[in-house]
Amino acid sequence: MEAENSRRERKRQQTMERLVACAFELFSQYGYEAVTMEQIAQRADLAKGTLYKYFPVKEALVTHRMHADLAAALPSMQQQLADAPDCATRLRLFLRASASxxxxxxxxxGPYIQHRLCRPIASMGTENRSGLDRIYLQLLAAGQQSGEIRADIAASHLARHLAFLHMGALMYWFKTPESSLQQGYDEILDLFLQGART
Incomplete structure (x- = not known):
């Protein structure tokens, strides 16, 4: 039974990856806005119902790819972060990589933000997570252990606050084309680390 479940999950993951790959091929050719869900299903040679079963909206394909990219980049990034001298530097390096x-x-x-913010509130803590909060949790917990980060607030709470600041800066940058995302991330990190004191 376990082997059957494992095989089923493997097949599910393969189908999802195929759909995402076909979607991004089309996005590259024609632009995100011009591509329809029907075209994606046709390119993948799968029934439209299969596409909607895994990705009910086009924005979900983008979210899946972006989360997968983060997961793929994480091992090498963690090595780079481990070489940094302190918690603040590790956080700044991560944010700069995220900005790039x-x-x-x-x-x-835009589609990514829309998909993340339009999900039902009840599901926000349980599904379709980017992994950002877990990265912040790891970095901040290490900072607490080294005495660089205050320990009277749980690292999980601090990570959640920083993840919200991160998303807010991303949204502002997207809506304000002349702004700098790297500068925005530097500002939210300084605010997070130092508070709003004068």
């Missing part, structure tokens, strides 16, 4: 990634994929940021 988003700047290179600006056309997908």
């Amino acid at each position: 990634y988003s700047e290179e994929r600006r056309e997908y940021i």
